[in-house]
Amino acid sequence: MKIDKLPPEFVAAQPVLKRLESAGFEAYFVGGSVRDMLLNKPIHDVDIASAAFPQEVKKQFDKTVDTGIQHGTVMVLDHGLGYEITTFRTESTYTDFRRPDAVTFVRNLSEDLQRRDFTINALAMTADGEIVDLFNGLADLSAGIIRAVGEAEVRFTEDALRMMRALRFSAQLGFDIESATRAALQRLAPNLEKIAVERIRVEWEKLLMGQQAATGVAMAVEDGVLRYVPGEMAQWPLADFIQDLAVGQAASPVVAWAHLLTRSSLDETAMQQFLRRWKTSREVIKAAIAVAPVAQAIDTSDQWVLYQVYPFKDILLDVLRLMRTEAAVITNIQAALTALPIHDVRALAIDGGTLIAQKICQPGPQMGRILKTIERAVVEGRLPNTASNLLAFAKELSQHDPS
Known part of the structure; x- marks a missing residue:
């Protein structure tokens, strides 16, 4: 098969x-970029495999x-973009179920491709x-079809993460996992406990965002x-989570985690x-929680609750859509969020500097309490957001909350 254009x-x-x-060395485009081209999907990193050794x-x-020169990978920057070139290689045993104990550079493309995970990723061009x-x-x-290259048990024993990748590719591409490959996955699933959480998390997030999640x-x-x-x-x-995914997909990892929770x-x-065990970022934890x-x-x-979630409103609305919430309810929530008197504490007509200038209080716990009480009163519509009203309220609060 040849691609004309x-x-x-x-x-x-x-x-x-x-x-x-x-220079006399075989070289090919390999892996995911070739697969995605054939599927008419966006092409991301273009990887190259060659008979040339790193030096x-x-x-x-x-x-x-x-x-990654120890594994045969050198990035070339000569042509504007960076292209990773990896030497054809074979791999030894994987005693940690994650990475080969040693690699051997070879000159033969066939030896290189037969170590790859799935047949759809073992294409070269x-x-x-x-x-x-x-x-x-x-x-x-x-x-x-998702099918392991060669013996599935061998591929999954070499790197247990390949089992998560099988599920992820199935979800992303809408492909079935071939029966022998899936049977090996079922038998060897306990080996996933030996894989770093960070590696599993990447595959799990991609799975949750797949068209067939x-x-x-x-x-x-x-x-x-x-x-x-x-x-x-x-x-x-x-x-219920699975039923949600049958009719919609998460647009980002943070939406996926928030939806799951x-x-x-x-x-x-x-x-x-839970999120800490998955070693998600602080930003994801803050938004999802x-x-x-x-x-x-x-x-x-509940205006105060809506106000507190306002910085994450787009994530909230995405999660509600995934949960198959009625459109009228989502419209009402959007309207309620928009109608909040303020959307950020910086929108208050006064701040700490104003309280100091007016000799109402000095920096410290009392000022924090006063500003938080004012903020909530404004959000809940009990206090107009004008400097005069806020200052009067602050003076009253300071009299009842001496520092």
Whole structure:
């Protein structure tokens, strides 16, 4: 099979392959970029595999970075964009179920491709668009199948994360997992406990944002995968969550986490502990913990609650849509959020400096209490947001709350 008109991402990288070829080394586009091109999906990183060893690659280009030279990867910067070139290699045993104990550089493309995870990712392409398919990846791509290269148990024992990747690709692409590959996944799922949480989290987030996330989560439940990832989700009632995903998909990881927590029975403390076990960022924790309890029991009349979640309003609305909330309810929530007297404490007509200038109070706990009380009174519509009203209220508060 030959691609007559290459996408611009590959055209831009052709000089890199041709430089290697002119020096006598085979070189190919490989992996996800080739797969995504064939699926007419956006192309992200264009990766290159070559018979040239790392030092041989570096001799051919003026600007390089040793991004993973111990594993044969050098980044070439000569042509504006960075292109990672990885030497054809074979891999030894994986005693930690994550990475090979050693790699051996080889000159043969076939040896390199047979170590890859799935047939649809074991495709290569020449500089002029000729597809190299040694493991029937094109047929699996056409049939919508995720199939391990060679023996699935071997691939999953080498790197247990590949099991999560199988579920993730199935969810993203809407592909079925081939029966022998899925059977190996079911048998070897306990090995996921040996994988770093951060690596599992990346795959889980991508799965939750996939077009067939409902199927992916359902398989993770059915195949026992959730017993070996953080958070004891195997014990959660996920039926409603899966039904949500059957009709919509999360637009971002933070929406995915907030949605998942909203469909849980965890309290706020347990939610926070759950996200920490998954080693999510502070930003994700802050947003998800703010949104989930509000989405669980939305009340358009509670202005203070709506005010506190306002910085995350877009996430809240996305979660409510995923939960199949009625359009009229979402419209009312949007209106209530917009109608809040203020949306940020900085919108108050006075601040701490004003209280100091008016000799009402000095910096300290009392000032914090006064400003918080004023803020809430304004948000709840009990106090007009004018300097005169706020100052009068602040004086009254200071008299009843001496420092």
